[in-house]
Amino acid sequence: MRIIKMGRIRNITCNNTFKKSKKNLDKIYIFSSSPIRQFHSKNQNDYFETSITNNNRNKLIHAKNKSLRSSSFCIPPIKNVNIMNTNNIYNFSSNTNININTKPSTNINTNVNTNPSTNTITNGYTNTNSNTNPNTNPNTNENNLYLKNYDSIKKYINGINNEESVIMKLLKEKTYDCIQKTKEKLKSLVNTYPNTPVSVCTTTDIIGGLRNVITLLTDTSYLEAGKGILFRGKTVSQVIKEFPKWDDSCEYPVAESMLWYLLTKEVPSIDDIKLLSKELYYRGKEIPSFVFEFIDNIPTYTHPMSQLISTVSYLESFSLFKLKYFEGISKADYWKYILEDAISLIAHINVIAAYIYKRTFINNNIKKGEGMNLDINLDWSSNFAKLIGYDDKCIQDMLRLYFLLHSDHEGGNASAHASHLIGSTLANPYLSFAGCAIALSGPLHGLANQECLKFLLNVKKHLGDSPLTYEFIEKYAKDFLSTGKVIPGYGHAVLRIPDPRFVAFRDFALNHFPNDPIVKILEMCYKVIPQILSNNKKIKNPYPNVDCYSGALLYHYGLKYPEYYTVMFAISRSIGVMSQLVLNRGLMFPLERPKSIDINYLNSVCEQNDGKSESVKK
Ligand code: NMX
Ligand code: MLT
Numbered sequence: 001m002r003i004i005k006m007g008r009i010r011n012i013t014c015n016n017t018f019k020k021s022k023k024n025l026d027k028i029y030i031f032s033s034s035p036i037r038q039f040h041s042k043n044q045n046d047y048f049e050t051s052i053t054n055n056n057r058n059k060l061i062h063a064k065n066k067s068l069r070s071s072s073f074c075i076p077p078i079k080n081v082n083i084m085n086t087n088n089i090y091n092f093s094s095n096t097n098i099n100i101n102t103k104p105s106t107n108i109n110t111n112v113n114t115n116p117s118t119n120t121i122t123n124g125y126t127n128t129n130s131n132t133n134p135n136t137n138p139n140t141n142e143n144n145l146y147l148k149n150y151d152s153i154k155k156y157i158n159g160i161n162n163e164e165s166v167i168m169k170l171l172k173e174k175t176y177d178c179i180q181k182t183k184e185k186l187k188s189l190v191n192t193y194p195n196t197p198v199s200v201c202t203t204t205d206i207i208g209g210l211r212n213v214i215t216l217l218t219d220t221s222y223l224e225a226g227k228g229i230l231f232r233g234k235t236v237s238q239v240i241k242e243f244p245k246w247d248d249s250c251e252y253p254v255a256e257s258m259l260w261y262l263l264t265k266e267v268p269s270i271d272d273i274k275l276l277s278k279e280l281y282y283r284g285k286e287i288p289s290f291v292f293e294f295i296d297n298i299p300t301y302t303h304p305m306s307q308l309i310s311t312v313s314y315l316e317s318f319s320l321f322k323l324k325y326f327e328g329i330s331k332a333d334y335w336k337y338i339l340e341d342a343i344s345l346i347a348h349i350n351v352i353a354a355y356i357y358k359r360t361f362i363n364n365n366i367k368k369g370e371g372m373n374l375d376i377n378l379d380w381s382s383n384f385a386k387l388i389g390y391d392d393k394c395i396q397d398m399l400r401l402y403f404l405l406h407s408d409h410e411g412g413n414a415s416a417h418a419s420h421l422i423g424s425t426l427a428n429p430y431l432s433f434a435g436c437a438i439a440l441s442g443p444l445h446g447l448a449n450q451e452c453l454k455f456l457l458n459v460k461k462h463l464g465d466s467p468l469t470y471e472f473i474e475k476y477a478k479d480f481l482s483t484g485k486v487i488p489g490y491g492h493a494v495l496r497i498p499d500p501r502f503v504a505f506r507d508f509a510l511n512h513f514p515n516d517p518i519v520k521i522l523e524m525c526y527k528v529i530p531q532i533l534s535n536n537k538k539i540k541n542p543y544p545n546v547d548c549y550s551g552a553l554l555y556h557y558g559l560k561y562p563e564y565y566t567v568m569f570a571i572s573r574s575i576g577v578m579s580q581l582v583l584n585r586g587l588m589f590p591l592e593r594p595k596s597i598d599i600n601y602l603n604s605v606c607e608q609n610d611g612k613s614e615s616v617k618k
Helices: 006-013 042-053 066-074 086-097 145-162 166-192 203-207 236-242 256-264 270-285 289-296 304-318 320-327 331-362 380-387 393-405 414-424 429-440 448-463 470-482 500-512 517-534 547-556 562-586 599-609
Strands: 002-004 028-030 221-224 228-231
Touching: 145 304, 145 320, 166 256, 166 270, 166 331, 166 562, 203 599, 228 236, 228 256, 228 500, 236 393, 236 500, 256 270, 256 562, 270 331, 270 380, 289 304, 289 331, 304 331, 304 429, 304 562, 320 331, 331 380, 331 429, 331 562, 380 393, 393 500, 393 547, 393 562, 414 429, 414 562, 429 562, 448 470, 448 517, 448 547, 448 562, 470 517, 500 517, 500 547, 517 547, 547 562
Parallel strands: 002 028
Antiparallel strands: 221 228
């Protein structure tokens, strides 16, 4: 173990001066009993003073320069009146002309006109005082209110980048290694087999949703029809067994370890994961107040997924990748800034999601991020549990399992594919993730967990006080199918077995609360429904998928709002799709742009290629 004295910390924390090999990085510990005031903002100091004087021998967690770290606090909150207020709709496009400017330009009208009828829109601009001078051309950069306002938040965005923690540095190094190794393999494959066909696409595939047509390369995980998901080769059971646990009292591993593993291909040590959790903690706790105020203005009848998507889209203003891209960075460096955004997004999403939960289901009156206090001593999942009001160990473990297992399901599922496509245009990670969440919010995909719990609750309701029997479930399911609906939680586009994620959730439920009434219904459905679905020959997979059981776990612990469940799927999926995005940019995958054809062309290709399985027309 390498011991670094306090006097050398400055060197560790500074990007430019710290040049350690990755081997050494693994072994840097700090031993000291003196406070480290100069490195951290007030709360961070408190943490360090406590932990280090307690001689806990923590690794150096964060070494962000105080002034840069605190730059987020320089930005006064956006006034509610300027965001999504229907009375001020015309001011929306220029809402950042308010106090966000550290030095507001004098020609910007900060008084929001509450009467929209007096505002007119010219060339897409709100007609404010700034444009009333007839000699001013509103289309020049000088008068581009958006750009001026964007300039004013650059300081905040750059603050994210100026100092790098040891753990981020290590994560980048290991991710870089993984990218390089993958690049080498790809290079050799392309050199050796440049024109070898990999997949055939038939007419049925083209009009049938491209099932089984191989078009994407995703190294983070691979779905085998008869085996289930393999996270970089590891089955669900292996992940549960081999990934690090927060402490001895935990039944399941830390969910953040999946992020590390997908990015680096290495199972992390618990020490590194604790540092990563703290990185997430620091970023999560610095969500600026105007983000909460943005959420405060979303009507509470808005579906939680929609609230999440809007908020994540709004956060794109703070994308470091976007800023750097437009400043002009090398293509080879894209992935680093994507990784920075990815970590921020993952840190922010569980706070934002928890806030959405609280304001939508618990108390419509909470404002300004009230109650969103993260705990530095908790992992990402337990912090989420805390924010939504739970500190029970069982719930923390259930959430770890939940977030681990929903994280990644190769690249072809609708949400990952949407994110992949958007990312390939070099739109920033926040927007890629918003696209992922939009795809996830469809009932054939992630929203199936909401529908599945509703299905089970309806079974319970219709059952009333009657005894639960196989006959009852069978009749209920058949009646349900006869209305033309799909039974949520069953079937899969790729899998041909019960989803191993379903199996893991089922195990959890049977171990912890086998007598729960919803679990009893689920168990009976599991015996009856696959049989019923098998009778319909066109259904390729009659078995339960991930969404079948997940809601029952949440419901058991008091999360009784099915409309929220897909948000939790999205929280977890951020780990997988953000890892995919970082690696995609590291591998420099180009813009994705599949070819579409019209029906005449399809007809002519079919006539020409009929009977030929090789040398199909390109
Ligand atoms: N209940 C009734 N019908 C079904 C079901 C089901 N659970 N699953 C498939 N079918 C139907 C399907 O609608 C299709 O009918 P049609 O030809 O009339 O359009 C037919 O069976 C053939 O579908 P498959 O080829 O077996 O499945 P496909 O790959 O098209 O779709 C799903 C996969 C997952 C969309 C489909 O099984 C389904 O709708 N399941 C219910 C919804 C669900 O649980 N989705 C969550 C999937 C997991 N996730 O998180 O994303
Ligand atoms: C997923 O986890 O994304 C779903 O199982 C859907 C899929 O893989 O197509």
